Amino acid sequence: MSSTPALLVLEDGRSFHGEAFGARGETFGEAVFNTGMTGYQETLTDPSYHRQVVVMTAPHVGNTGVNDEDPESGKIWVAGYVVRDPARVPSNWRSARPLDEELAAQGVVGISGIDTRALTRHLRERGAMRAGISTTETDPAALLARVRDAAPMAGQELADQVTTKEAYVVPAQGEKRFTVAALDLGIKAMTPQRLAERGVEVHVLPATATLEDVLAVQPDGLFYSNGPGDPAATTHQVELLQQALGRGVPYFGICFGNQLFGRALGFDTYKLTYGHRGINQPVLDRTTGKVEVTAHNHGFAVDAPRDGTPTVTPYGAAAVSHVCLNDDVVEGLELRGPDGELRAFSVQYHPEAAAGPHDAAYLFDRFVTLMESRTGSTTGGN
Template sequence: MSSAAKRQSAILVLEDGRSFRGESYGAAGETFGEAVFTTGMTGYQETLTDPSFHRQVVVQTAPHIGNTGVNGEDDESSKIWVAGYVVRDPARIGSNWRATGGLGERLAAEGVVGISGIDTRALTRHLRERGAMRVGISTVDLDPASVQARVRAQPEMLGADLSAEVTTAKPYTVQAEGEHRYTVAAVDLGIKANVARRLAARGVTTHIMPATSSLAELLAVSPDAVFFSPGPGDPATADHPVALAREVMNRKVPLFGICFGSQILGRALGFDTYKLGYGHRGINQPVLDRTTGKVEVTSHNHGFAVQAPLNTVIDTDFGGVEVSHVCLNDNVVEGLRALEVPAFTVQYHPEAAAGTHDADYLFDRFVELVEGRKTNA
C-alpha cells in the first residue's frame, strides 16, 4: 500500500507572496483555494471527505500523514472535497488491518493536487500570524510570481455561497437502528455521514434534504424535529436556509444545528456572523458547556462564527437566547440556546469521527428536546 508514487517538483504560493518548494503528493497539476490548517493527529480520511473543506487547501500540522492508509468505511461523504492537500512527511507505506489502499494513490485517483516535504510548521505559523488566505499549489508552473498572480485572481472565502455545491441532489433516508422512535428532517448544507449514524443509534430515522428545500418539503416527511447540518462557505450568503430556520422556529418544531447550521440559526435569531482570523480546525479544542459547567475536548472545523454577547440573555424575535457554549482559547461563541422555542446549536462537531467523543451527549440532548415537546404537546 505504498504512497510513494513518482513525485514531481511542486510549489506552494500564498497570496501575500510567501512560497514553499517541495514535491507533489497525489495528483500532478495545479489547484487553488483558501489555505487553512488543522491540528488533528488522526482522522485524515474524515477530514479529506468532509464537505465543509470544499474549496480549501488543508495543511496538516501533524508531520506524519497516511500511516494507516485509507479504507472504504471512514469516508464522511462520497468523495474527497478538499481543493488541495499539504503534508510534511507522507507515509511511504500505509499499514492497518482495515486499509484497502494508500492515501497518495487515493488523492491521485480523485485528482487532488497536493504538496509534501515542506516546512508545515513555518507555514502554519505564517497563517496564524497573517490569517487564512488564498493559495495555489502547482507542479506545472514553478515560478512563484506567476503562480501568485493566478492565486490573487481567485475568489475569496468571504462572501462565498457554497452550500448549493455540496448538498445532495435529491432526498434520501437513513433508517433508525433497532426500534424507530423519531423522525428528523436534515437540511444538507454539507452534511457528514456520521450525523445520521449518531441519530440512527438513538432510534432516529433521518431524511436528508437538499439545501433548497422549502418548509412544506420538510414537513412532508412528518418530522419530529429539524436538523441544520455543517457545511462550507460564508453564512452571510445563506439567505434561504436562514429564512427556513425562522419558519421552523415559528412552527416551534424542535431544531438542532451544528457548525454552519449554528451560524444559520444565529443569523435567523438576528445575530451577525464574522470571519475568524485563521479559524478553528482540529480535534483538541477546549469548550465550556455553560449548562453543566463541564469542559469538553472537541472537534472543530469553522472559519466563521456568530457575534453574540456572552454573559446575558439576548432578546430576539423568538424570545430570550443565551450563549450555551464558549471556546476557552479565545471566547468565540460555540453554541446558542433559545429559551422560549425548542432550538439549540453548537459550533463544533459532536458527530466527530475519528473523535473526540466528549460532546456526543448533544445528540441525547436533541432527542430529549423532542421527547419534551411530545410530552407537553
C-alpha cells in the same frame, strides 16, 4: 524513483517548494491548517473543506492508508492537500490503498516535503488566505498572479455545491422513536448515524428544501448540518429556519447550522483570523459547567453577547450556551421560551466526532430529550 517538483504560493507572496503528493496539476483555495494527529481520511472527505487547501500540522500523514469504511461523504472535497512527511508504505490491517494513490485517483493536487510548521505559524500570524499548488508552474510570481485572481472564501455561498441532489432516509436503529428532517448543507455521514442510533429516522433533504418539503416528512425536529461557505451570504436556509422556529419546531444545528441559527435569531457572523480546525479544542458547556474536548472545522463564528445576558427574539430568549476556552469564541446557542423551556439549540463544533473525541455525544441525547418534551411522548408525534 524520481519525484515531481511542486510549488505552493500564498496570496501574500510567500512560497514553498516541495514534491508532488497526489494528482499532478494546479489547484487554488483558501489555505487553512488542521491540528488533528489522526483522522485525515475523515478530514479529506468532509464537505465543509470544499474550496480549501488543507495543511496538516502533524508531520507524518498517510500511515494508515485509506479504507472504504471511514469516508464522511462520497468523495474527497479539499481543494488541495499539504503534508510534511507522507508515509512511504501504509501499515494498517484496514488499509485498502495508499493515501497518495487515492488523492491522485480523485484528482486532488497536493504537495509534500515542505516545512508545515513554518507554514502554520505564518497562517496563524497572517490569517487564512488564498493559496495555489502547482506541479506545472515553476515561477512563483506567475502562480501568485493566478492565486490573487481566485475567489476569496468571504462572501461565498457554497452549500448548494455540496448538498445531496435527492432526498434520502437513514432509518432508525431498533424501535423508531422520532422523525427528523435534516437539511444537508454538507452533512457528514456519521451525523445521521448518531441520530439513528437513538431511534431517530432521519430524512436528509437538499439544501434547497422548502418549509413544505420539511413539513411533508412530518418531523418531530429539524436539524441543520455542517457545511462550507460564508454564513452571511446565505439567505434561503436562514428564512426556512425562521419559519420553522415560528411554528415551534424543535431545532438542533451543528457547525454551519450554528451560524445560520445565529443569523436566524438576529445575530451577525464574522470571519475568524485562521479558524478552528482539529480534534482537540476545549469548550465549556455553560448549561452544565463541564469542559469537553471537541472536534472543530470552522472559519466563521457568531457574534453574540457572551456575558450570559439573554437576547429577546421573535422566537424566545436566545443566549450563548458554549464558549471556546482558547479564545472565547461562541461555540453554541440556545433558545428558550417564557417558562425557560428549551426550544432549540446549536453548537459550532462536531459532536459526531469522526474523527475525534466523544465528549460531546450527549448533544444528540439532548436533541432527543427536546423532542420528547415538545411531543409529550417517547415514541414521537407521528
